[in-house]
Amino acid sequence: MLRTARTQYSISITEDGHDVVLDHWGVPLGDAPAYSQLERIISHVTEPDVLPVEFASAGRRHTAFSELLVERADGGTGALWTFDPGPRVTSGGDGDELLLTAVDETGSLRLELRYRTSTAHDVVTRSATVVNDGTAIVTLPRAFSAGWNLPIGQRARVDYLAGSWAREFQRRSLDLEWGTFSIGGRDGITGLRFSPVVAVTGLDDGEHAPASDRPAYGIALAWSGSWRMSLDAPPVGEHIRVSCGVDDDTTTITLLPGESFSTPESLGVHSSEGAAELPALWHEYQRTLRREIARPVVYNSWMGTEFDVNVEQQVELARLAAGLGVETFVVDDGWFLGRTSDRDGLGDWTPDPQKFPNGLAELADIVEELGMSFGLWVEPEGVSPTSRLFAEHPDWIHRADGRPLLTVRNQYVLDFGRAEVVEWAEQMLRDVLGSARIHYLKWDMNRTVSDGGRAGDPHGREWAVQHARGYHRVMEMLRREFPDVVVEACSSGGGRVDAAVLARADVVWPSDQVGAPDRLIIQDGYLRAYPAWAMSSWVTDDPGHRDRRTVTLGYRFAVAMTGVLGIGSDLTAWTETERADAARMTAFYKDIRRIVQDGTVRTTGAPERNLYTVTFRGPKQDPRAVVFVFDGDRDRSRDRELPRVHPDGLDPDVTYLVEQTGERVTAASAAALGVRAPFTWAPDAEVLVLRPIG
Numbered sequence: 001m002l003r004t005a006r007t008q009y010s011i012s013i014t015e016d017g018h019d020v021v022l023d024h025w026g027v028p029l030g031d032a033p034a035y036s037q038l039e040r041i042i043s044h045v046t047e048p049d050v051l052p053v054e055f056a057s058a059g060r061r062h063t064a065f066s067e068l069l070v071e072r073a074d075g076g077t078g079a080l081w082t083f084d085p086g087p088r089v090t091s092g093g094d095g096d097e098l099l100l101t102a103v104d105e106t107g108s109l110r111l112e113l114r115y116r117t118s119t120a121h122d123v124v125t126r127s128a129t130v131v132n133d134g135t136a137i138v139t140l141p142r143a144f145s146a147g148w149n150l151p152i153g154q155r156a157r158v159d160y161l162a163g164s165w166a167r168e169f170q171r172r173s174l175d176l177e178w179g180t181f182s183i184g185g186r187d188g189i190t191g192l193r194f195s196p197v198v199a200v201t202g203l204d205d206g207e208h209a210p211a212s213d214r215p216a217y218g219i220a221l222a223w224s225g226s227w228r229m230s231l232d233a234p235p236v237g238e239h240i241r242v243s244c245g246v247d248d249d250t251t252t253i254t255l256l257p258g259e260s261f262s263t264p265e266s267l268g269v270h271s272s273e274g275a276a277e278l279p280a281l282w283h284e285y286q287r288t289l290r291r292e293i294a295r296p297v298v299y300n301s302w303m304g305t306e307f308d309v310n311v312e313q314q315v316e317l318a319r320l321a322a323g324l325g326v327e328t329f330v331v332d333d334g335w336f337l338g339r340t341s342d343r344d345g346l347g348d349w350t351p352d353p354q355k356f357p358n359g360l361a362e363l364a365d366i367v368e369e370l371g372m373s374f375g376l377w378v379e380p381e382g383v384s385p386t387s388r389l390f391a392e393h394p395d396w397i398h399r400a401d402g403r404p405l406l407t408v409r410n411q412y413v414l415d416f417g418r419a420e421v422v423e424w425a426e427q428m429l430r431d432v433l434g435s436a437r438i439h440y441l442k443w444d445m446n447r448t449v450s451d452g453g454r455a456g457d458p459h460g461r462e463w464a465v466q467h468a469r470g471y472h473r474v475m476e477m478l479r480r481e482f483p484d485v486v487v488e489a490c491s492s493g494g495g496r497v498d499a500a501v502l503a504r505a506d507v508v509w510p511s512d513q514v515g516a517p518d519r520l521i522i523q524d525g526y527l528r529a530y531p532a533w534a535m536s537s538w539v540t541d542d543p544g545h546r547d548r549r550t551v552t553l554g555y556r557f558a559v560a561m562t563g564v565l566g567i568g569s570d571l572t573a574w575t576e577t578e579r580a581d582a583a584r585m586t587a588f589y590k591d592i593r594r595i596v597q598d599g600t601v602r603t604t605g606a607p608e609r610n611l612y613t614v615t616f617r618g619p620k621q622d623p624r625a626v627v628f629v630f631d632g633d634r635d636r637s638r639d640r641e642l643p644r645v646h647p648d649g650l651d652p653d654v655t656y657l658v659e660q661t662g663e664r665v666t667a668a669s670a671a672a673l674g675v676r677a678p679f680t681w682a683p684d685a686e687v688l689v690l691r692p693i694g
Ligand code: DGJ
Pocket: 302, 332, 333, 377, 444, 446, 490, 491, 492, 493, 509, 511, 512
C-alpha cells in the first residue's frame, strides 16, 4: 500500500506470481476487500485479460492492451514474468517507494516496476525498466511506462486538451464506451496537437454527465518526446485502462546483451470529488517540481520587432519598458549572425555585427543600468541550411535514413541523440551566457522532428527518445551551471509543455496566440493540467492579425496577469496614457503576483461566454484572493445594472472584504448571491481583490 496526501494506492502480486494487480486506488480504505479479489464471472476470457493488471506484457494478455511488446532474436515474442514475492514498500518521512522486480521465463529478461508517492500531494509516479540479461538481442516495439486501472466501470467521460499552432490547449471531451481512444504525438517533441494528460470520470449506465461527487482520475506522461496515450474501455471487466509511454509507432527499443531501457515517468492522480478537482491536484504536485526563483515581469520584443532588431531600437524599447516597471528585458529571435528572416542564421550563435556591433554586452549593460536584467532567445536544436554550422557538420542533423531532407519553417533539426551535438549545444550555451550579463533564457524549438532515423545503428529507431533525453540533459546543465538564469521553455508556442519540462524550466510559453480573448481560451485549457506559476503571458497588440476582437488594454493586462505577466507590444506605438496605465497595472500585478503564483486557482463559466472568472486564493503568507472577471461581449458603459459573478475557490472559513466595492463576502455568499463586479478596472474586465477580515 502506498500513501498519498489523501488517497491510498494498493497493489498485489497474483497467487501465481505472474502479474501485479490493482487492489485499490482512491480514498483510504485500509484492509477492505481488494478490488482485484472481488468476485467476478469470467467466461470465455482468460483471467489476465480482465484483471486490473498494472503492467501487462503481450504473451500474457491475449485480447487486452499490453504495455510491453517483446521480440526475441529466435522469433519468440512476449514475456511471462514471475515477480519476486518479497517486495517491500520503503517509507520515508514524506512518502513511499516501491520497487517490484520480475524475471521472464527464459531468465534473460528482467523487469523493474517503480512506484513513488508523497504525502505532500496525491500523485502516484510510475515507471518501468527492462533489462536484457541474456546473450541475444531483444527488441521492444512498445515499452510504455505504465498501465493505469481506473475502477469506474465500462463507460467514461474523457477530458483532454488538443489543438494546433496558436490554438493549443483547447478543451475537448468524449464519452468512451467499449472501445479505444488514443492521443499522442510523433513529432519528437511533446507537440502542439495533444497534451499528454487526460481526466477520466466514470459514467454509470444512463448518466449523461459526470457528477461532481463521482471519482475522477488524471493520468499524465512526464515526457518531452514522441508519445502515446491509449484509453481502453473493454466490454468485459470493471475498469477503464489508460496506458502511456514513448510513441510505439515511430520508436522501437533495442536491447543489446547487458543493456536496459528505463521509461519516462507516468503520473496518476485520484479525486473523489469529480474531474473539476483534478487541476488543483496537478498544481499541488507541480509546485514540488518548481525551483524557488523569482519569475520576473518580462518585456519581450518579438511581437514588436520580429527579426528586425538592432541595438539602438532595443535600447529605446528597454527605456520604455523600464518606465513600465518591467524587470527583465528579453531580446527574442533575430539577434545572431545572418538572422534576417526564418531562412538563415540558426546554428551560428554569435551576435550579428551589423545589428550589435559591440556584441550583446553593450545592450545587457544598458538594460542593467535601467534597473532590469537582460534575457535572450535561443533555438539550440534548430539549424538553417545556409548556416556555417550546417556547412561544417552536415551529418549532425536528423535525416531519415538518407532520404531527401525536409525543411519546416526553413530549418533542419540537430540530432540531440548524438553526444557530440549535445556537447556542442552545452558549450554554445556556456559561451552565449558567458558573453554578457544574461539572466533569462528563452529556449525555443520551431519545428517537428518528423524525419528522424539512423540506418545501420542498432539504436537508430530510438532517435526520438534520445533527442528528448538530449534536450533534458542540456536543460539540466543550465539549471546546474547557471542557477541564476530563469529558463523559459517554448516550442512555436505550447509545443513543449509537459511535466518533464516543468521540472526543468521556470516558465513555459503556452502559445503564440496573443489575441487576448483567444488567449484566454488557451489559458483556460492550460490551467486544467498545468500551473499558473509557469504560464508566461504577454500583453500585446496585433490588431487584425491575432487580435480578432478589440478589447481594452485593461482586459489584455488582466488576461496576462492570471499567469506570469509579460509585455510584448511595440511600446513606441503606445500613447503616454497607455504607458501610464500599463505602469499602474504592472505595479498592481507585482502586489498580487504571490497570490497568483503561489496560490490555488479556480475558474467559473467559459471564456468564450459571459462571464468568466478566474479566482486565485493566496497562500498563508498572503491570504488575499483575487478574482479576475472577463466579459468580452458586453459594453458595460451602456449597462447600468452591475452584474454579479460567482467566483469559486474562496476559503470557506473566511469573510472577505472586496477592496474595490466594500462588499463583504464569504465562499457561501459568493456561490449563492454572487459578488458585485462594477467593471471599474476596464469596461470588459474586472479585477477584484478580496481581503480576509475574519
Ligand atoms: C516561436 C515563439 O513561440 C515566438 O514567441 C518567437 O520566439 C518565435 N518563435 C521566434 O522565431
